[in-house]
Amino acid sequence: MSSTTDEPKKLTKKDLSADHPTWCPGCGDFAVLAAFFKVLEKLQIPHEKICTIAGIGCSSRFPYFVNSHGVHFIHGRALPLASGVSLSRPDLHVFAFGGDGDGYSIGGNHLDHAARKNINLTYVVMDNFVYGLTKKQTSPTSPEGFKSKTDPTGAIDRPINPMKKLVYGGASFVGRTHAAQVKHMMEMFERAIKHPGFSVVEVQSECVVFYPGIFDNANPRKGGEFEIIEEKKWDDTEEDKARHDVTDENAAYELASLQYPGKFGVFYEADRPTKNQLEQQWIDASREKVGDKPSAEILADRFASMK
Amino acid sequence: MSVSATSDSPETSEGPSGSAEGVTELQNAIIRFAGNSQDGIQTIGAFLAKLAGRSAREVMTYMTIPSTISGGPSIFQVHLGSGEVLSAGDESDFLVAFYQHSYDNHIASLKDGGICIYDSDHVEEVKKGERGIVHVGIPITSTTVEAIGGSARDRGKNIFVLGLITQLFQLKKEKLVSLIEKQLGRKGESVLRNAMLAFDSGFAYPVGDIVGQQFDLKEGVEKAGDQVTTDGNTAITLGLIAGGVRYGAGYPITPWSTIMEQLRSELPKYGGLFVQAEDELGAVAMAIGFAYSGHVAITGSSGPGLSLKMEALGYATMAEIPLVVINVQRGGPSTGLPTSVEQSDLMQAIYGSHGDAPRIVIAPKNVEDCYYTAIEACEVAKEYSCPVIVLTDQALASRIEAFSEPDLSSVVDPELDQEIRGEEFKPYPLDGLTKHAPPGAPMAEGKYPVVTGLEHDEWGHPSGNPEMHQRMMARRRNKLKAMAETLSLPEIYGDESGDVLLVGWGSTWGPIRESVSRIQSRDISVGAIHLRHLNPLPNGLEKLFASYKHVVVVEMNDEGLYGSGQLATLLRSRYCDPKITSICKTDGLTYKVREIVEKIEAIVSPA
């Protein structure tokens, strides 16, 4: 090991890069990775304390491309695993990544429960409205009429509305961004990471192979419009009345109900105790009750009660 | 034992000895209480079991509760003895029947010449004079109401009966009263006062005069160390804690739930945490998250829940994550018989995941062993970095036994490994065991590992290389073979060669052991072994098998399409020995000694 008296080295993109991503050239997920690196460079979290976790999908390959402690788990279950890491290791910064199928379909129930428990971690969903890895089946966010291999004449099931699902589920930070807007993405990531609790950023990240062009209408370079939510400044001005109050759940639903492509930014942010805090309070109270004894003594007391 | 002088059942070895002044000495007594679940008959059983544990007596209980909560018939059977008590007993010596249905359903379980005490307020028709059974009608309900006063209604009958039993068997009243005070005192003064009124009234009831005799249950030889009395699920819970478990996650299901409920309240005292997850898929994922983070972690369930955990358990084998999984078996398939016992999850435990996913499977043989098996599970999970499934069952879960208080001197507070890893660090070395670097551990070379379910090379990089897949597959299999080398052969109980070797696993240990001497008394030479390690099995079993004409596995599962129970199927496939057969049953009840004896007789000397 090298000398420990050195100033801790600054964490750079180079330190954080691992295997070259195996994504198709042009895949939206590259930009998500790049934005993530930039935010980590800015925040300077100790290298060994970063933990990236994902399920299965193109987007879920993320942990291989970040040089940090990581887990590539099974399809749909990244959030409960990440919850275990977060709840038992308050020293770590826990990040979960995944796609729309992984997060909103097979893992949809876990998402609701991680959200309602307000587990302290940051979850990034790379939503491409399609199953990428398995090569173009309908996803839970595929719009009606989308022609996929499982809906050759066009999808007929109503897509879920991720923002509504997240707000309803109880996520305490809900942001929406676009992979072609790196600056905005970085801002969302940074705010999500700094938010104490379950923070989610939904990124519209294009699958250039199986659903090309789907997000162009929110991309000014492709002739679309990227409309950013104006948040309240609480400055008592007339304009402020029209601005979005991020703590207002109903207002968040209204934003989520806008005609596609809708608006981007923070839909909802609430200050709510995390499960991490609440459990820790219980642990502290329990420890105090047993007089902070070592394990063997607590067990001995328990056995004594069974005599 | 047999109580009445008129009956001499061949099943009983120890008869009443000397009855000076109407006191009969007993080596052991099996008492069955039959009522409804709200009558608190479990409470009577639990008090008697605790008392036995405190008086150097052996004890084993057997309990059935209906899966529907409100009311419903319920029984509790206590086997108290001064010798070795191995099973809850086939037939009872005493029956306490609270209702007509209790009487009708359980009178057959009473031995010839046994004593039936019934509540004459509820039981109207009894078959007096049959099989030499002594019938004693006592107005249990009205006497209790009288003792406590009308307000308590039906409550307190159980404590009244406890007083009755204390008198009849000349049990240590002071010890019992102090147990009642300790237990019920917590529920408030008036609850305790009523309980004591009921108890004293039962104790004062001249039951001995009515029965015509009293009984003196002999105390056994004082055992070294203190005795503790508890059920299997509690023993598992405490074993997990002693083994270093501080984190876990689960989802409620009978009969597993009481383990998770206890861990939920216990672990915070040790600075840990148990989480109720949204389902079993989430629970196992969260437990893997805890384990990955560097903790000894557990999840658990019963049959249906174990099935849901299978994909993630395969991941834990692939990624080489240590994880302890408790499966409290119940009757299956599907929702099956939720409150009955079965040993039908063995194949699922060993083979239940897709792909070749080796993992360790261990089964405790009795309540005491639940504690030590849980500790061992934690140790081998860490040692071999893989999932370890503990197969316990519904019968062990709830039954109460007394055993020597464990030595806690080796219990330590677990420490998180955050050692820096040097350049030689490989998460999956082909020539050694995995020692994961939990997150938070710095990497000297600055290269961080990704734990993965894709096939991978020694550094954890995904690899589709055919040769690498075979080598890694061998690595995951060979570590279990290495574990097998460390397992000693099970001891033989009974004859070391001869007609039959009985092979058991799990909770059938007691009845199998008890059946050995009974089979021997029928001129059949018989030995018994018990397998605690089911995957891997200990090596060298064939040498034991060679000394017997028949090798018969006694298990509580179906004989399947090809006529062998699940363990028998495994042993037959490993040893290719047609003399390995099995005795199977799926009636949801524990083995009666008689059932084993009769089936073995039929195998050895077919009619």
Ligand SMILES: Cc1ncc(C[n+]2csc(CCOP(=O)(O)OP(=O)(O)O)c2C)c(N)n1
């Ligand atoms: C239990 C299970 N079911 C199905 C699959 C196959 N599968 C892998 S990824 C995937 C869908 C991925 O879609 P999404 O999460 O949107 O990720 P994307 O590839 O689009 O980034 C499916 C169905 C699997 N790996 N495991």
Ligand code: SF4
């Ligand atoms: S298939 Fe689509 S989502 Fe997957 S890597 Fe290629 S472009 Fe990206």
Ligand SMILES: [Mg+2]
């Ligand atoms: Mg997708």
